[in-house]
Amino acid sequence: MTNFRRLFNQRGFSLVELIVTIVIIGILASVAVVNFGSNDITTKLAAAAKKARSDLQYAQDMAISSANAVKVVLEQQNNQYALQWEDGTPLPNIMGGGNFVVSFNSANFSGVSITDTDLPDGILVFRPPYGSPYYSDGVTELESVKRVLVLNDQKSVKITPSTGRIFIDDE
Template sequence: MQNQKGFSLIELIVVMAIMGIAAGIAVPVYNNMKPQIRLNGAARQVMGDLMWARMRAISENNNYVIAFGEVNKILTNDTYYIYDDNDNDFSSVGIEADELVKEVVISDKYKDMGYGYAPGIKKTNNSSLLTGDAVTFNSGGASKPIWFNFKPNGSPNITGTIYLIPDEDEASGRKDRSRALSVNQTGRIKSWRYNMASNLWE
């Protein structure tokens, strides 16, 4: 008779038990990682759109405006808008609906993510504690949202930083999953992570 090879019932039970234990460990770990994964996605989305707007400003030789939230510096809708400011008059005229080229609701694309920061967190220059709005570009006025623009040479009209955080971390004060994006004088966009070990942005 030929040798018959296969798995015994005991071997199958042992394998299934090991798989069950592995799944029991992996699922909670993944669930804990989901907010960080979504926040990283949101940061990449914003950074990509800022880079795109800067590139369009240079190639079209006119201003591209990025506006955050609603008028009067209200950020609770977690939205940003990109305007092709063909006539370069956003600073005086404000929003013109026909110039809107993109609208992104961060919390729709990345559940429970948005503008914000945990109390006691530092600014990205690590100099002092962050206070005020989670988007620090201060071009806005009483009837405008928070905004800035990329000029045809690729530089911004004003520098600033966008702070992003999971909603649950803003409520609880957790800092380690915080992200930020800053735009410097030349138009360079930098992504930041908060290091809890050093209590510094890196």
């Protein structure tokens, strides 16, 4: 019975326990803030690569579902890319409003640049019925894995010939 009363009468934490807890929380918070700030460009770079991969898959899906060829036009000097039908007409942006143009000059991707591509003229064409990738002439199929775009010389979005598998790779 005495043990039960002692347990019942205990009212809180000691001062030492509170101070140790506050110090541990402070250390964890400072480590989290330092890590968050240093990974900002890494996070933007990963997001940009995922966005590009997603948009390439969308272009491929549009070629398959519409039975019309779709072009991806890279403009390295403007740090952007656009999706167009084979005749050059811009694809509408599925997120609403305007043409499908993605610029890495926006605040979401600040510090991210298109630094390279394996496509001779910066154009990739997806042809129906399977969404296979071709060079800009729309006739010559890719013969090997190509880097569609390289971001900050660190991450590349690549495509395989025939199957058109699109994936992200670290440089």
